[in-house]
Amino acid sequence: MDPASGLDAVCDIAIEDGSIAAIGQNLAIPGAGEFDATGLIVAPGFIDMHVHLREPGFEYAETIESGSRAAAAGGFTSICCMPNTSPVNDSATVTSYIKERAERHAIVNVFPIGAITKNSAGEELAAIGLMKEAGIVAISDDGRPVMNARVMRRAMETARSFGLPVIDHCEDLHLSAGGDMNEGIQSVRLGLRGIPAASEDVMVARDILLAELTGARFHVAHISSRHSVEMVALAKARGLPVTSEATPHHFALADDAMPPYDSNYKMKPPLRSACDIGAVTAGIISGAIDAIATDHAPHAGSEKMQEFEKCPFGILGLETAIGVTLDRLVHSGKITLMRMLELFTIGPNRVLNLNRGRLAAGSPADITIFDTERAWTYDVNRSASKSRNSPFHSQTFRGGPVATIVNGKVVWTAEGLGLASASQ
Amino acid sequence: MPSGLLGIEPLDRVEIETILDRAKNFQAQQSARRKSDQLRGRMIVNLFFEASTRTRTSFEIAAKRLGADAISITATGSSVSKGESLVDTLNTLGAMHPDAIVMRHAASGAPHFLARYLVETPIINAGDGTHEHPTQALLDARTILDRRSTLEGLRVAIIGDIAHSRVARSNMYLLSKFGAQIVLCGPASLLPPELAQLAPGISLTHKMEDAIRDADVIMMLRVQLERQHEAAFSANEYFQFYGLRLEHMSLAKPDAIVMHPGPINRGREISSEVADSQRSVILNQVENGIAVRMAVLESILGN
Numbered sequence: 167m168d169p170a171s172g173l174d175a176v177c178d179i180a181i182e183d184g185s186i187a188a189i190g191q192n193l194a195i196p197g198a199g200e201f202d203a204t205g206l207i208v209a210p211g212f213i214d215m216h217v218h219l220r221e222p223g224f225e226y227a228e229t230i231e232s233g234s235r236a237a238a239a240g241g242f243t244s245i246c247c248m249p250n251t252s253p254v255n256d257s258a259t260v261t262s263y264i265k266e267r268a269e270r271h272a273i274v275n276v277f278p279i280g281a282i283t284k285n286s287a288g289e290e291l292a293a294i295g296l297m298k299e300a301g302i303v304a305i306s307d308d309g310r311p312v313m314n315a316r317v318m319r320r321a322m323e324t325a326r327s328f329g330l331p332v333i334d335h336c337e338d339l340h341l342s343a344g345g346d347m348n349e350g351i352q353s354v355r356l357g358l359r360g361i362p363a364a365s366e367d368v369m370v371a372r373d374i375l376l377a378e379l380t381g382a383r384f385h386v387a388h389i390s391s392r393h394s395v396e397m398v399a400l401a402k403a404r405g406l407p408v409t410s411e412a413t414p415h416h417f418a419l420a421d422d423a424m425p426p427y428d429s430n431y432k433m434k435p436p437l438r439s440a441c442d443i444g445a446v447t448a449g450i451i452s453g454a455i456d457a458i459a460t461d462h463a464p465h466a467g468s469e470k471m472q473e474f475e476k477c478p479f480g481i482l483g484l485e486t487a488i489g490v491t492l493d494r495l496v497h498s499g500k501i502t503l504m505r506m507l508e509l510f511t512i513g514p515n516r517v518l519n520l521n522r523g524r525l526a527a528g529s530p531a532d533i534t535i536f537d538t539e540r541a542w543t544y545d546v547n548r549s550a551s552k553s554r555n556s557p558f559h560s561q562t563f564r565g566g567p568v569a570t571i572v573n574g575k576v577v578w579t580a581e582g583l584g585l586a587s588a589s590q
Numbered sequence: 591m592p593s594g595l596l597g598i599e600p601l602d603r604v605e606i607e608t609i610l611d612r613a614k615n616f617q618a619q620q621s622a623r624r625k626s627d628q629l630r631g632r633m634i635v636n637l638f639f640e641a642s643t644r645t646r647t648s649f650e651i652a653a654k655r656l657g658a659d660a661i662s663i664t665a666t667g668s669s670v671s672k673g674e675s676l677v678d679t680l681n682t683l684g685a686m687h688p689d690a691i692v693m694r695h696a697a698s699g700a701p702h703f704l705a706r707y708l709v710e711t712p713i714i715n716a717g718d719g720t721h722e723h724p725t726q727a728l729l730d731a732r733t734i735l736d737r738r739s740t741l742e743g744l745r746v747a748i749i750g751d752i753a754h755s756r757v758a759r760s761n762m763y764l765l766s767k768f769g770a771q772i773v774l775c776g777p778a779s780l781l782p783p784e785l786a787q788l789a790p791g792i793s794l795t796h797k798m799e800d801a802i803r804d805a806d807v808i809m810m811l812r813v814q815l816e817r818q819h820e821a822a823f824s825a826n827e828y829f830q831f832y833g834l835r836l837e838h839m840s841l842a843k844p845d846a847i848v849m850h851p852g853p854i855n856r857g858r859e860i861s862s863e864v865a866d867s868q869r870s871v872i873l874n875q876v877e878n879g880i881a882v883r884m885a886v887l888e889s890i891l892g893n
Binding site: 354357468 | 599675677697698700702703718720721722745759782785786787819829
């Protein structure tokens with residue numbers, strides 16, 4: 167199935183030298199290996215545009231290599247890594263470092279996202295043009311917002327001149343100050359400081375208006391609040407180049423799904439109310455939300471095993487994205503399989519212009535093969551990630567990734583399926 | 591009580607009534623200076639990560655009056671100040687096999703966290719962040735029942751910084767389970783509307799007069815005006831609108847009682863005249879604290 171062309175048929179794909187040579191019926195290349203995908207869905211390689219790889223600086227939690235393995239195990243062939251490393255990716259040097267490490271150790275394609283401001287401190291602009299030359303595909307201070315509107319304005323103008331989208335982690339830090347979970351009846355009940363949805367909304371509103379002022383392409387990271395979804399839809403209706411992404415946990419889990427004080431449910435933006443989940447789901451259906459991105463955020467066990475308020479924000483997401491999306495959106499009849507593929511392929515590609523996300527002769531042979539029926543259980547202790555912070559441990563899913571092909575090479579297959587590995 | 595006491599919310603009326611009845615028996619013991627042998631040979635560790643003289647001493651005395659050994663560990667005097675993580679502190683203690691751990695911590699959910707790792711040891715929550723303070727609610731209920739035949743239908747006003755009060759939450763749950771009418775009162779920024787949904791019988795007001803009118807019980811909470819991440823509140827403004835003064839008492843029922851979990855801030859949330867008046871049962875609360883904690887320890891550790 168290929169959303170870009172609308173292809174939805176049973177056919178063969180021929181791969182040669184890392185590219186797709188042909189798509190058609192009964193293709194034959196003498197001497198070629200074969201991958202039998204009968205009964206499975208063959209799609210363009212999935213793109214996760216929001217991943218934290220933690221390298222450089224936090225290699226104890228994840229590395230470019232281990233993160234890429236987790237990505238492959240989740241069916242992703244391309245990932246975009248956020249710059250909140252140590253040092254922050256705010257220069258061509260760090261961008262080049264990441265690219266080099268990825269070239270040598272990553273088993274999927276890695277596209278770095280550069281910081282908006284120096285050290286993501288929100289004051290001076292980072293070396294956006296130089297980073298673009300070094301290979302970034304967008305700018306973001308993810309993990310933090312850019313609190314100063316004037317700085318954000320200048321960043322948007324700069325990004326626009328270099329043809330880069332601006333991805334904002336929308337959060338007004340004054341409103342969210344000290345908060346550990348969504349502000350609502352659960353936070354009051356648990357005695358935890360709340361993060362009001364308004365802290366996201368005011369920032370989304372501000373950034374949309376600044377995007378209109380500057381003409382920049384603006385993308386809302388991990389959208390979670392119903393007012394934010396509303397505003398993005400409105401901005402699109404007015405013809406503004408505003409896009410957004412949602413994580414699987416933001417359409418799957420509400421704040422009352424959290425076992426008391428379980429830090430595997432703690433992230434920013436926090437899990438919100440059933441109403442917000444409904445709005446995110448509706449936004450996915452209507453197109454206000456362009457992409458599903460996991461915000462895969464590994465943290466060492468010791469960090470997540472503390473008093474709730476001390477635990478860092480973030481959960482894993484790469485390996486469960488397909489399972490959760492199939493479960494909550496496709497099997498429940500809310501979206502079609504083709505729409506799901508859009509959210510993982512042409513959706514993110516349109517935001518970032520990666521030239522990926524389609525099955526066509528001449529395109530890189532990045533292919534995601536998954537199934538929609540087979541039951542499997544996620545065991546986080548066997549995750550390819552170095553970290554273990556997932557709320558989906560021991561969950562059984564119906565359908566999941568089966569094989570991942572990057573640049574023509576099979577880099578991962580699901581265990582126990584007796585699949586032959588072909589590397590051609 | 592199965593394994594410990596983390597909060598009032600999960601308890602049912604029977605469990606609570608059992609403790610309150612036992613506490614009544616233990617009241618006599620307080621001035622009789624009797625000591626029992628019930629928990630002889632048991633070791634109870636009081637693990638206090640937050641400063642507290644009142645509660646800690648109360649638990650210590652309760653343990654000793656039952657014949658148990660009690661050890662108190664306060665955070666500043668322990669290796670926590672050397673950077674030891676909570677998990678390691680807990681594991682270290684667990685390895686010494688105490689019979690129960692009484693824990694007070696500044697983080698909501700800390701005893702739940704503790705209970706996840708020390709599955710063999712009963713944990714008694716002596717106050718976790720802004721979440722619950724179950725023994726306080728139990729001793730408050732015991733104090734009210736010393737002067738009223740039932741909690742059913744009583745009008746209880748809880749006044750102060752409700753948003754940050756674990757005492758308020760535990761009291762709300764307990765009083766609601768017994769059919770009391772609870773009126774929560776405080777400044778708008780300290781009274782989130784969601785409080786009304788925590789349990790049946792709860793209403794909210796910003797007007798002190800409305801809260802106190804016809805009240806059987808007035809529960810004043812200690813207020814902390816400066817808080818991290820919050821816009822500070824003026825002390826004069828607070829006392830003017832939410833401080834309990836003698837003239838308020840004519841609005842309440844003639845036999846209304848005034849309670850406070852302590853320590854009191856005279857002139858901030860309660861005037862000296864009221865704190866020292868006949869209606870104030872603040873010191874009875876302290877007395878009952880020991881009796882109630884004896885009942886709790888007995889029910890968790892007794893045979």
